[in-house]
Amino acid sequence: MADITWSAFDKIINSFNISLDEEKLDKLVKYHKLLISERQRLNLYSLKDNERLIKYHFVDSVVVTKLLPENKIIADLGSGAGFPGIIIKIFRPDLKVYLIESKHKKAVFLEKVILELGLDDCIVLNKRFEEITNIKFDIVVSRLVAPLKKTLKWIMGLDTLKPDMLILYKKTKVIERELKESEKLIKKVGYQPKDVVKFRYEHIRLVRSLLILEKTEEIL
Known part of the structure; x- marks a missing residue:
């Protein structure tokens, strides 16, 4: 099946109370063209994803923007082709x-995207x-990069530089299992589960879960 139009994209994200103006749309169109033109040469993503860049990757990347407080420093861990960091x-x-x-x-590609889209404070x-x-x-x-345990072990190495919050994209069916398997490690690293926010994508029949962990004062 072909990808959706920008008009359809606008309607979908509006259902999540996210607005699309001309400036954002212009950047999205440029980004989309760069992804298509550089995909094969840089192995950015699989060929089948050409037909779902907007309806899956773009939609999936934009929903997290609702959960981010203003004027913060964000890290997109394992950015790949720029999902969700560029969209954020x-x-x-x-x-x-x-x-x-x-x-x-992929890092060189991301630099090119930042330059061509004129994105400030994006490194x-x-x-x-x-x-x-x-x-x-x-x-x-982090969007579907690694299991929870592995992500926590990466975070553990940051010591005093641990982020205040982790927002991890997860397949809904693995959330409970990963939380149970990682319960002790979550506490050891100095975090606690805060919420699991679910977004239902009716147009592709998918429910996305975003696991939110927040840092605690006490590290066991």
Whole structure:
């Protein structure tokens, strides 16, 4: 099936009380064209995703913007082709966004997107997450990059620079299992589950769960 139109995208995100203006749309169109033109050369994503960039990846990336407080420093862990980090920056210019991507080719692509879209306060870090030792992020967002346990072990290495909040995209069916398996580790790293926010995408029959963990004062 073909991807949806921008008009349909606007209608879908409006159902989540997210608005699309001409400036945002212009950036999204440019970003979409860059993704299509560079996909094969840089292996940005699978060929089948060409037909669902807007209806899946763009929609899925934009919903998290509703959960982010104003004027914070955000890290997109494992940014890849820029989901959700680039979309976050387009819709929330008040945020400072770091795109963390260990693969050089993808990091170069992200730099190109930032330049061509004119995104201020959007920085690419071509490093592994555990190598970042000098930046304090307010919130780390990660979309389907790794199981909860693995993500927590990365966070553990940050020591005093641990973010105040983690927002992790999860498949709804694995949330309870991963939380149960990671219960002790969550406490050990110094976090507690705050919420699981679900977004229902009727147009593709998918329910997305965003797991929110917040930092506690006491670390066991």
